[in-house]
Amino acid sequence: MSTDQSTPLAADNEPATPQRGDKRGWGGWIAGAALAAFALFFIANCRVALDPRVANPYVHGRPRPVRFLFGLDYITFLHVATVVMLIVLLLVFIRGWRRNPGSPVMLMFLCTTLIVWQDPIMNWSPFAVYNPDLIHWPESWPLVSLSPTVEPFVVFGYVMFYFGPYFPAVWILRKLQAKYGPTAFVSRHPLVSLGLLTLAIGFVFDAWLEIQLVHSGMYIYAQVIPWGSVFTGTTFQFPLIWESFSVCFVMVPAAILCYRDDTGKSVAEKLAAKAKIFPTRPVLGTFLVMFAIINVSYFAYGAWFAVIKVSHAATSVACPWPYPEAKVYDPQGFLREGGSSRAVLGRHLVDVGERGAERPAARRPTASRPRRLREQEWLSRAQLSSPVRPVGWVSHRWCACTTRGGAWSRPCAHPTGG
DSSP states (O other), X not given: OOOOOOOOOHHHHSOOOOHHHHHHHHHHHHHHHHHHHHHHHHHHHOBSSOOTTTBOTTOOSOOOSSOOGGGOOOHHHHHHHHHHHHHHHHHHHHHHHHHSTXXXXXXXXXXXXXGGGGHHHHHHTTTEEEOTTSOBOOTTSTXXXXXXXXXXXXXXXXXXXXXXXXHXXXXXXXXXXXXXXXXXXXXXXXXXXXXXXXXXXXXXXXXXXXXXXXXXXXXXXXXXXSTTOBSTTSTTXXXXXXXXXXXXXXXXXXXXXXXXXXXXXXXXXXXXXXHTSSTTOHHHHHHHHHHHHHHHHHHHHHHHHHXXXXXXXXXXXXXXXXXXXXXXXXXXXXXXXXXXSSOSSTTOOOSOSOOSSOOOOOOOOOTTSOHHHHHHHHHHHHHHHSOOOOTTOOBOOSSOOEEEEXXXXXXXXXXXXX
């Protein structure tokens, strides 16, 4: 028997050339250049001044008829906090991607950030009105113009909002699975369990966060359904059941798509493989599956509120209007029909309604004119922008009020005390 041993080829001792690293390096440079170009594009176009389509021509400055949380102005804080948050999120993403390229968590990180392209639609649908003081895109751009007032910069932090509940939910799920073993419900039905956990955490998280943001003056809900909402009839009304439940339309799919089973594959990776979407590029296929599902989920959120809007069920209006420098967003005329017994809009009611064809601004009354004459001028302008109502018309609003709407006033059909 021969004792000679074959000499291994030199190629066997040499590690394979890591060609993927070069591609990854080029991809990083391209992504960085695209991010820098987008940042420069936003800086070149962002503004705080209001477009004439949104600005109220009868108000100068930025008066605030309501007192926000603790009587403070949070605009500067919101801007600084958003910039800091985005820098931190960018660093987290870069570190996470370098450690685990193609991670489903990092891909979902991207998806829940990129869905902000739909945000103007999702502001129009639930009557969400942002503070005009926020840095925003030009209001005259076609998609941006769907927002009732402005489309702000702060929405780029949506990843924290829509994807944040996944992390405590999956942590709790893993703890329960380890505690109760493979025969427990949480182990036999992990996706259902994760979805329910995300729903519960997401509901509480959204309610807590949004109520704080509304009270800080970041935005308001101009109209809400009275039942299931809190602080109704005030500037700070919030559609608790309707909003906090519907945002989970995005939170729950985002969590489920990232769940990994005992094979180490996420739900999104399995769906992409089953659909044979870019089988030679599994990371791209997984991203496209996530992006499509999350966008459809976000559309479902918008459709939910669109049905409420079309049904005219959101009859509770935010009074008083907190942003008098912007034209009042009153697409269904409820502010003109009634409101609370307090002054609804002061003397700043102009061209209320969907801003399609608007009247040219009349000359601003001078300070030297008598107050009574200025009020009459305002009332005549408001009358021109108010719809014609039948004789003896009464409001069908749910609340008790007798208020001036435009240049007319009528009692509520069902008055109550208070």
